[in-house]
Amino acid sequence: MLNQQFRQQFPFFANQQLTYLDSAATTLKPQVLIDETIDFYCSAGSVHRSQYDLAQSEAYEQARDLLARRFNVENRNGVIWTSGTTHSINLVAYGLEHQLQTGDEIVISVAEHHANFIPWQQLAERSRAKLIVLPLNEDFQIDSKTLLAHLNQRTKIVAFNLVSNVTGVRQPAEQLISLIRHHSNAKILLDVAQAVCSEQIDTNQLDADFYAFSAHKMYGPTGVGVLMGKLQSLAEIRPLVFGGKMLENITEQTLTLAELPHRLEAGTPNIAGIIAFGKVLEWLESWDFATLNQGLYQLAEQARKRLDAYPNLQIFGGSLSSPTISFAFRNIHHSDIAAMLTEQKIALRVGEHCAKPYLRYLQQMGTLRLSLAHYNTQIDLDRFFAGLDFAMEILTDE
Ligand code: PMP
Numbered sequence: 208m209l210n211q212q213f214r215q216q217f218p219f220f221a222n223q224q225l226t227y228l229d230s231a232a233t234t235l236k237p238q239v240l241i242d243e244t245i246d247f248y249c250s251a252g253s254v255h256r257s258q259y260d261l262a263q264s265e266a267y268e269q270a271r272d273l274l275a276r277r278f279n280v281e282n283r284n285g286v287i288w289t290s291g292t293t294h295s296i297n298l299v300a301y302g303l304e305h306q307l308q309t310g311d312e313i314v315i316s317v318a319e320h321h322a323n324f325i326p327w328q329q330l331a332e333r334s335r336a337k338l339i340v341l342p343l344n345e346d347f348q349i350d351s352k353t354l355l356a357h358l359n360q361r362t363k364i365v366a367f368n369l370v371s372n373v374t375g376v377r378q379p380a381e382q383l384i385s386l387i388r389h390h391s392n393a394k395i396l397l398d399v400a401q402a403v404c405s406e407q408i409d410t411n412q413l414d415a416d417f418y419a420f421s422a423h424k425m426y427g428p429t430g431v432g433v434l435m436g437k438l439q440s441l442a443e444i445r446p447l448v449f450g451g452k453m454l455e456n457i458t459e460q461t462l463t464l465a466e467l468p469h470r471l472e473a474g475t476p477n478i479a480g481i482i483a484f485g486k487v488l489e490w491l492e493s494w495d496f497a498t499l500n501q502g503l504y505q506l507a508e509q510a511r512k513r514l515d516a517y518p519n520l521q522i523f524g525g526s527l528s529s530p531t532i533s534f535a536f537r538n539i540h541h542s543d544i545a546a547m548l549t550e551q552k553i554a555l556r557v558g559e560h561c562a563k564p565y566l567r568y569l570q571q572m573g574t575l576r577l578s579l580a581h582y583n584t585q586i587d588l589d590r591f592f593a594g595l596d597f598a599m600e601i602l603t604d605e
Contacts, residue, residue, distance in 0.1 A: 209495060210502035214582040226590045228555040231372055231531045231578030233423045234404060239490045240428060243483040254478050255452060255469075267478060270485025271468070274433060277488055278418070279409045282438045284467045288476050291432035292400045293322040295419035296366070298434055298471065299396055300326035302444030307334035307363055314357055314365040314393070316341045316349050317568045320372050321561045323398040323419075327366055336363070340564070346525045347376040351386055358390040365393045369408075370401035373560045373574070374524040375531030377402070384414050394440060400424050404580055405503060405530050407496060416440035426491065426580075427484040430477045441467055448473045499581045503530050507579050510588055514577075517599070523574060530579040533560075539602050541573045547598035553591055 214220055216237045219227065227235060252260030254267045275283040289295045307313075313327050317340050331338040339357050344350040349367060358365075365387050370377045380397060387393055396417040399408055403425040410418055417440060422431035434441070446453060446464065450473040455463040464470040507530040514520060519537040535541055545557035556576040559566045566573065577591065 208502060208584075209498050210506075210581055210584055213494065213499060214584060217582050220582070224552050226553045226587050226594075228553065228577045228579065228583070228587060228591055230404065230580035230583075231375070231401060231424075231576060232556055233429070234426050234580050235582060236428070237426055237487065237490065240426065240483050240487050243486040244428070244479055247479040247482055253475055263478060263482065266482045266485060267476075270481050270488065273485050273488040273492075274435070277407075277491070278435060279411045280435050281411055285435055285438045285441055287434040287441065287468045287471045288481055289419075289432040289434050290430055290477065291421040291423075292320075292398060292419045293421075293432075295417075295432050295434035296323055296396065296398065297326050298447050299394075299417050299419075299444060300330045301447045302471075303364065303394060304330060304334055305445055306443070307336050309335040310361060311336040311363045312339055312357070312359070312361045313337070314339045314341060314354070314362060316343065316367045316378075318343055318347070318349075318371050318373065318376075318565050319366070319368060319562065320398065320400070321563070322400075323366055323368060323396075324562075324564060327364070330364075337361075341367075342568070347371070347374050347523065349378055349383055351379075351382060354383060355386060355390060358387060358393070360391065362387075362391040362393040364396065365391075366396040366398065368398040368401065370399075370406075370529045370531070371524075371562075371565075372401045372531070373562050373565050373569075373576070374533045375401070375527075375529040375576075375578070376524045377406075377528035380413060380415070388414070394443075401529065401531065405500060410435060422480065422484045422487075425487075427487050428477075428480040431480040431484050434471070438467060441471070444471060446471055446473060450474045503579060503581050503583070506530070506583060506585070506588060507532065510577060510579070510591075513588075513592055517595075523569060523571075531576060532578075533574045533576045535571055535574045539599075541575050543602055544575060544595070544598050547601060548591075548594050551594040551597065553594045555591075 217235045219235045252263045254264045271286045274286050395415040397415040399418050400420045403420045417436040423429045453470045453473040455465050523533040541557050558573040
């Protein structure tokens with residue numbers, strides 16, 4: 208099976224006893240990433256600074272090409288390297304501040320990660336705009352009619368996640384975006400952090416203005432992120448950070464900015480991380496993604512069915528739309544289950560998932576979140592369910 212071969216590329220499995228079911232937090236790292244990182248640090252040079260660092264500069268720009276190709280970004284200059292999703296979203300929130308006036312409206316959903324909530328809340332406060340937080344329907348999705356009721360000429364920004372890190376539910380982004388385009392002139396930002404691992408995203412087809420994600424969610428390193436999208440919309444962003452390599456010319460009184468993407472990439476970037484991520488993207492192209500996804504979604508479907516059979520267990524989310532499943536027991540505290548699973552070396556996420564407003568909305572103190580990636584196999588699920596059964600036995604034994 209292809210997923211088994213894929214698993215062999217991750218040294219984690221050779222060294223660890225841990226059953227890893229927390230890929231929504233961060234994915235494990237393939238050997239190719241580790242090798243490339245070591246190679247980089249065994250060589251010398253920055254990027255775009257000198258003659259001798261040409262090889263690094265080429266690899267750095269090649270990573271941008273690979274990224275643009277993977278996500279079908281209309282122009283390679285519409286790919287900006289950042290330090291992560293959080294940085295990317297802040298870049299937009301600060302960068303568009305000059306377009307906002309008192310009384311303008313910013314629309315988000317209640318299902319956002321703090322990284323796609325706080326920057327908009329703070330922008331609204333700074334610019335005296337109104338922050339509208341949309342509720343969800345019974346399928347944990349943004350309702351078209353509710354969204355429509357909040358779209359008008361004052362709507363300047365609409366930002367929401369493609370896949371929720373809390374529930375794993377995918378938003379019907381295609382319909383929502385087309386609605387926004389028809390009823391406002393708002394800029395649209397999609398937080399795709401939870402979608403990049405298990406979905407081949409076509410940015411051109413989805414038609415948002417901006418997309419933000421972190422490389423560490425798709426087999427890449429930490430400290431590397433991406434802001435990508437329409438060149439025209441990116442050009443309206445004012446830089447958040449000023450410094451080297453982002454300018455065309457400077458006098459004592461004036462500054463002319465460089466063209467995209469460099470104007471938004473001031474300072475020495477995470478060169479090692481970006482070049483190594485480029486290698487990961489190249490390596491990913493050598494795998495049959497559809498077949499890997501088939502194995503992944505079959506496993507996730509099985510996990511969901513098996514979880515469904517437990518009494519007093521609630522799953523948050525309707526039908527499976529990503530390999531992440533969030534659940535809670537009505538009669539046992541989530542932390543107790545998590546503690547028992549940790550003792551058995553089973554790693555999954557528990558708590559509020561950096562989404563306090565959403566958890567409050569769901570009327571939960573916390574949930575347990577099982578999230579899979581392409582390297583997970585039947586062994587991992589069987590260990591998890593054996594661990595869960597054991598925890599249940601102990602915790603429900605009066
Ligand atoms: N948005 C979503 C949907 C996420 O899952 C995460 C990471 N948990 C983030 C934003 C923030 O990503 P980072 O911490 O890598 O910036």
